[in-house]
Amino acid sequence: MTSAETTFIRVAAARNNADWCASVCRSHGIPNTFSETAWHSARRTPPYYPDAVTLHPDAVPTDFLSEIDTASPGCSIKDSFAALDLTSDGFVKFFTAQWIHRPAETHKGNNADPAHRAGLHSRPAPRLAGHLARR
Structure with missing residues (x-):
């Protein structure tokens, strides 16, 4: 799988x-x-839900950090691309994880599946990211 294909699926x-x-x-x-x-x-979001989720590998803390409630306990950010270092902002890595992808079955002529359109079937799942929690 190419870097562009992996990025497409991760995004x-x-x-x-x-x-x-x-x-x-x-x-x-x-x-x-x-x-x-x-x-x-x-x-603050409901329990077990992050207060922010990065949508692109080029996301930076200034895109969202000033917009979320970092003052009350429990603030968390899902760094979908494991690309941010938020330790200077008081966050610690809570866990790391991987995205798991399995292309959907498609019927002949069905182009609804974006992975099918991009020719991504039968490729290994891309690695992904961590979830950061504020101390």
Whole structure:
């Protein structure tokens, strides 16, 4: 798998995860925001949900850090690309993980699967990221 193909899948996975976090927040009446590089919530998210999710490998802390509640306990950031160093901002790495990808089965003529359109079937899953938690 090429670097571009891996990045394509990782960006799609990060966006899908952020969409889920946004849906959960909306169901709790918590406003949230998407930018090109990150999703974030200015209010504390429900338990076990991050306060920010990076959407692109080029995301930087200034894209979202000032927009989330870092003052109250429990603030967390999902660094979808394991690219950020937030230790100087009081965060510690909580865990590391990998994205696991399995292309969807498609029927002849079905181009709905983005991985199918990009020719990414039968390729190994890309590695991914960590979740950072504030002390």
